[in-house]
Amino acid sequence: MNGLGLEQAWVYLSASPLLHLLATLLAFIAATRINRWAGGTPLLHPVIVAIALLIGFLLVTGTDYPTYFAGAQFLHFLLGPATVALAIPLYDHRERVRRMLWPIAIGTMAGIATAVVSAVGIAMILGADTETVLSLAPKSVTSPIAMGIAEKLGGIPSLTAGLVLLTGVVGCIVGPWIFRLTRVTDPTIQGYSMGLAAHGFGTAYCFASVGAVAGAFSGLAMGLSGLVTAFVLPPIVQLFGL
Amino acid sequence: MSLIIGMSILLGCQFLGEVISRAFTLPVPGPVLGMLILLIGLMIRGSVPGSLRTMGEGLLKYLTLLFVPAGVGLIQHFGLISREIWVLIITLIVSTSVTILVTSQTLQRLARKRTPAKEHDA
Numbered sequence: 001m002n003g004l005g006l007e008q009a010w011v012y013l014s015a016s017p018l019l020h021l022l023a024t025l026l027a028f029i030a031a032t033r034i035n036r037w038a039g040g041t042p043l044l045h046p047v048i049v050a051i052a053l054l055i056g057f058l059l060v061t062g063t064d065y066p067t068y069f070a071g072a073q074f075l076h077f078l079l080g081p082a083t084v085a086l087a088i089p090l091y092d093h094r095e096r097v098r099r100m101l102w103p104i105a106i107g108t109m110a111g112i113a114t115a116v117v118s119a120v121g122i123a124m125i126l127g128a129d130t131e132t133v134l135s136l137a138p139k140s141v142t143s144p145i146a147m148g149i150a151e152k153l154g155g156i157p158s159l160t161a162g163l164v165l166l167t168g169v170v171g172c173i174v175g176p177w178i179f180r181l182t183r184v185t186d187p188t189i190q191g192y193s194m195g196l197a198a199h200g201f202g203t204a205y206c207f208a209s210v211g212a213v214a215g216a217f218s219g220l221a222m223g224l225s226g227l228v229t230a231f232v233l234p235p236i237v238q239l240f241g242l
Numbered sequence: 243m244s245l246i247i248g249m250s251i252l253l254g255c256q257f258l259g260e261v262i263s264r265a266f267t268l269p270v271p272g273p274v275l276g277m278l279i280l281l282i283g284l285m286i287r288g289s290v291p292g293s294l295r296t297m298g299e300g301l302l303k304y305l306t307l308l309f310v311p312a313g314v315g316l317i318q319h320f321g322l323i324s325r326e327i328w329v330l331i332i333t334l335i336v337s338t339s340v341t342i343l344v345t346s347q348t349l350q351r352l353a354r355k356r357t358p359a360k361e362h363d364a
Contacts, residue, residue: 072311085298111345148271158315
């Protein structure tokens with residue numbers, strides 16, 4: 001193949017959804033491998049590494065985000081049905097919820113209120129733009145729900161997606177340290193707190209490092225707090241006059 | 243066929259959720275309402291259809307992959323991020339720590355009051 005042929009091939013590929021869909025899958029596979037080599041540290045979470053690899057790829061090839069998204073949107077679309085599917089683990093855990101209804105209800109409301117008020121309050125005190133504050137507000141909620149909330153509030157969904165992922169990383173780092181410091185040893189409480197504050201990252205961490213009970217409670221917290229936050233966050237944000 | 247039925251249930255619930263969210267201009271995202279509709283449906287039915295479980299758990303297993311396209315969107319916000327980098331870092335670390343602290347302490351107090359040192363099943 002001569003130089004011109006390659007160039008034509010690139011022109012075709014860079015404009016078709018195929019290249020960036022494939023690149024996303026390959027980056028995720030590579031990121032999963034890198035994370036395994038690094039001993040599964042949350043600092044090099046596969047999602048974070050995959051995003052960094054793809055941003056590097058787009059910068060090197062001079063591709064803009066809309067062109068990338070034209071290919072990646074097929075994966076992005078699946079976030080909607082995946083959010084709906086969170087009803088399945090919630091349904092599976094209905095007995096646990098029924099048994100611990102009041103502690104869970106009060107703990108969830110306290111946790112969500114803390115997450116939203118502290119995020120919005122700190123960001124406002126530090127003088128962040130309104131858009132940034134609104135993008136930070138749903139940071140503890142699992143991405144598909146957080147992005148939906150940010151969009152409805154007038155935040156920036158893609159910024160929220162990034163902040164949610166970073167929140168997950170922070171939660172996995174500070175969580176175990178806080179539990180040790182405050183002597184919280186009950187795996188159900190550890191799991192629930194991690195799932196509420198650090199969504200799917202917290203859940204994955206609990207399954208891997210604490211145990212199955214902690215993981216199940218973490219998943220329950222993620223689904224339940226996502227659902228409740230979607231309803232209570234808009235009025236809380238209104239209290240701040242945003 | 244089972245994957246198609248499972249996906250149809252999920253998309254059907256999402257569709258209903260989107261319609262309700264838009265029709266009543268609710269601040270709640272359509273997929274979240276869809277999740278609530280599915281949850282209510284499962285409670286009424288009393289079990290999870292096999293086709294739905296296969297599709298739904300398959301999607302949830304690869305949930306992290308689905309975050310990647312949106313996360314790459316950070317590339318559009320380099321300006322904003324570098325301008326507010328400290329605000330973002332401090333807010334994320336402090337707010338996440340306080341949230342974990344408050345949630346775990348609330349649960350611990352309540353659990354201690356109700357069931358002293360009771361072990362929960364796996």
